[in-house]
Amino acid sequence: MSTLDIPFDRYPRFDELTEHLQRLAAEHPDLLDLDVLGRSHEGRELWIATVTNTATGPHDEKPAVWLDGNIHASEVTASVALLHLLTHLCTGHGTDERVTRALDTRTFYVVPRVNPDGAELALSEVPFVVRSTTRAWPRPEQREGLVGGDVDHDGRSLQMRVEDPNGTWKPHPSIPKLLVAREPDEEGPGPYYRLLREGHVEGYDGVNIPSAPPLAGIDSNRNFPYQWRRFPEGEGFGWGHGDFPTSEPEVRAVVQGVVDRPNIGIYFAHHTYSGVILRPYSDRPDDAFPTVDKWTYDELGRRAEEITGYPYLGVYDGFRYDPKDVITGVGDDWAYDHRGLFAWTTEFWNPLTAAGIEDPHPIEWYRDHSLDDELKLLAWVEENVPEGYVDWYPFDHPQLGRVELGGWHAAAVFRNPPPHLLEAEVEPHSELAVHQALCLPHLRVRDTSVEQLGEDTWQVRVVVENAGWLPTNVTKRAEDVRVATPVEARVALPDGTSLVHGTARVELGQLSGRALRRSAVGMFGPPNDGTGDRGSATWTVRAPAGTSLDVVVRSDRAGVVRARVDLTER
Incomplete structure (x- = not known):
């Protein structure tokens, strides 16, 4: 298999990703050098590819773009996008004028998988999703409550519905498998359901089902040294920021890698999902920017929209989970504020726009949206990703007794694109990386x-x-x-x-x-x-x-x- 045969319709596990990277380095030695940036919590290599035409000068004597991805365990689209970029660069040099010019005069530093430990769990035969690193934090033992996971070991983490006269949900009158919210003043025979994520209940007392704080409780994209806050119980989602800035080896390797390469001018962090391109700041309004930087961000952002079709948003005004709170310790904030780089976060994939829903808010839609939107999404899923919504089926739960499993299959619909749509989703972003590289000073x-x-x-x-x-x-x-x-x-x-x-x-x-x-x-x-x-x-x-x-x-x-x-x- 040559680099031309690298597939972009699947999510590779660590060994397969390593094999692809090593093949690219072996077949294009004058363009791509593969090295180890650091090691993960469990000891896996954090691969970094340095890509430039070495015949026109060494990598560190050219202006550079840094791109990394998959710091969040299940956001594996990022790794495929960066593998696509590497292939685009290596095969395009000498045949594509813009790629050739970029590699002759610029450098790309690419870290396709910042979090290989968490990705291995997410891609295993019986997937288990953690937010970031697999390290137990802030305590070594699992606390009581509902712990999400594949309780029936069928390779899917779905939803559980439990019939309950005080439940929030009821079947849609014409599509019974779809649950819709009960009206505020509604009473009657039901049936009504309590909806839970699939998983088991640690320490169940027969009555209460609290959400358990995650055992692996760190969000590594809150562990960067920008406005770091520990938040041992997390940021509204049960996630914490670690023991100190860069306490996690993966984040420390990224920070050190950027600092050690002063020729970097642009920084990309690749994530999923929302189908948007984000810029700092996360914690303050736009008047914090020097005026010229805000103007330049807007110009680069407009061009990014043209190339990718993704909206360009500032996090503070357009991507906050809670209008009264902000996120801190984020990689792109650190890269801009501490290092003075034009820094971006790409959130790949939006199933809502794929389904034809018009202008969905990347955060607020999931809190509240119309029934018409939900029906439109369900119709699109049934036609394009039939495994994305599962008819309810009975299951004898080890703690809760008789329940039903089914509903939305988040991993198939939301978290990453369906494999057959993956290459088309990431391809424009390889051109965006080349474009921004060519915008660098020279x-x-x-x-x-x-x-x-x-x-x-x-x-x-x-x-x-x-x-x-x-x-x-x-x-x-x-x-x-x-x-x-x-x-x-x-x-x-x-x-x-x-x-x-x-x-x-x-x-x-x-x-x-x-x-x-x-x-x-x-x-x-x-x-x-x-x-x-x-x-x-x-x-x-x-x-x-x-x-x-x-x-x-x-x-x-x-x-x-x-x-x-x-x-x-x-």
């Missing part, structure tokens, strides 16, 4: 000049420009937190040469890009572009004629360029 030598001032005295000038769309600092935030070093030029002086004045290292500051220049008409007439994208360094040196000087111009986020200047009369 240093280029514009001109070199030599003027002879005396018999052995020369004035040397090197002019560079930022040929990219974004400025060399990428964000204003990066300047504010001082993580984007200025562009610098350095001349190497061989033996027998000396500087007449000045220093070998010349700081050029930050160079602007073409970002936000969309209109040829400004408020007071045509805009003045100026030449903020250019920088120059001049040295006066004493050296014999014929000497060659090597100049290196370096920017953490825009790359490294070199020029050789020959001291000859012109």
